[in-house]
Amino acid sequence: MTTDQTDTVEARRQFPQRWAEEVHGNHNLSFINEYHAPDWVGHFDGKELTNAEYKEMQRELISGFPDAEFTIGPVIVEGEAVAGHWVMTGTHTGEFVGLKPTDRTVRVTGTFLTRYDETGRAVETWENIDQFGMLQQLGIAPEDFTLGGLARTLVNLVKSGR
Incomplete structure (x- = not known):
């Protein structure tokens, strides 16, 4: 510096x-x-x-x-x-x-x-x-992490253009 x-x-x-x-x-x-x-x-x-x-x-x-x-x-x-x-x-x-x-x-x-x-x-x-926490706050990842929540996260990522 x-x-x-x-x-x-x-x-x-x-x-x-x-x-x-x-x-x-x-x-x-x-x-x-x-x-x-x-x-x-x-x-x-x-x-x-x-x-x-x-x-x-x-x-x-x-x-x-x-x-x-x-x-x-x-x-x-x-x-x-x-x-x-x-x-x-x-x-x-x-x-x-x-x-x-x-x-x-x-x-x-x-x-x-x-x-x-x-x-x-x-x-x-x-x-x-805390990237997962960020995704939760953005509505991409579910607040409760379950197998169904993982599937919804993947769907949300696809929908968002990722």
Whole structure:
């Protein structure tokens, strides 16, 4: 993020909120180039992402939920690692990963662990996102998960154009 060494715990604790403000508050996707090291690797719900794939994921999220707001906390800093929890709220007013807008407001949670280099740039991130909870809130997945509910979810995904 800078060429100056970032070595204070409090400065590292602020990194995730700064990311949220820049990427989703300001829709500034170029900030990812500053925030991530060029060889950054992301691990999202078991899938490995490059910087370009991550940027596309954020572009889709902004397109589908342009009013998305992230609240970050608590955040724990241990050496080069920063871990925490986030809550995103937003209204599904645009297409999102092939899903047509539902105009529903969602509250989605996730956890992250990011490792930073000596200049304060993220080099590796692990993140888990409550994707099923999001689908439930969008009306795609049933509130009660049963075999019949799974069948309805598949039908809803087909109907939504996925």
